[in-house]
Amino acid sequence: MSGRLVLAATPMGEIRDASPRLCEALGSADVVAAEDTRRTRTLAAALGVQITGKVVSFYDQVETSRLPMLVAEVAQGRTVLLVTDAGMPSVSDPGYRLVQACVAEDLPVTCLPGPSAVTTALALSGLPVERFCFDGFPPRKPGARRAWFETLTSEPRACVFFEAPHRLAACLQDAVDVLGGDRRAAVCRELTKTYEEVKRGTLGELAQWAAEGVRGEITVVLEAARPVAADPVELVDVVERQVSDGARLKDACATVAAEAGVSKRELYEAVLAARRD
Known part of the structure; x- marks a missing residue:
């Protein structure tokens, strides 16, 4: 039987946000890799779940040293469940290095979605x-x-x-x-x-x-940065290229102005001014 790595999101605070799939995985995984083993055991107890697999710590300082052992567990056909203190593993939490290591060995990786800040x-x-x-x-x-x-x-x-x-x-x-x-x-x-x-x-x-x-x-x-409107003078050459390709001046001004978010009238006047100069 093929093993697999399972990433599982855990509640950020409200215990009822735990999914049924998380409860099932906590009770059935062969290995539970936890950012904080005490918090994970407390979570399981609050959910009425008994962890039957091996529980190992998996936090920043030991993440690299734990990789070979956890990858070997998956390679030997076992299910390794990775959980962090809250939210989704790998998102500013341990996880992506273990995913990389399993992917490098062509081992199955899946995810149980859930809470994310x-x-x-x-x-x-x-x-x-x-x-x-x-x-x-x-x-x-x-x-x-x-x-x-x-x-x-x-x-x-x-x-x-x-x-x-x-x-x-x-x-x-x-x-x-x-x-x-x-x-x-x-x-x-x-x-x-x-x-x-x-x-x-x-x-x-x-x-x-x-x-x-x-x-x-x-x-x-x-908030995203608000777009800064282009200077119509900077768009004159764009309009003239469209005109040289066969577009009518007013049509070219309308198209370029709409794309750049500038006034069609101001752009038209800028083209005429450039031509006079």
């Missing part, structure tokens, strides 16, 4: 999140953190990231300094837990709120 925060943010990027934790040092925010000045997707509560105020102030106080964001705190809170507003408003101190697990959703 990333998608939960996106849904609650109230921001346009059809397209988004996830960036883990910002750099801790102010200079590196500001440089990181610089990369988001023109990011066309919403950005979601985690932050430690004691660094949130400084992080948001850096965001204000680099991105401006008017960019919208949402700070999601203690998702699915008793004191869940979502603060929505501009970066300036959120930085002022966070300055008073914030507790709990934090996920931040940052």
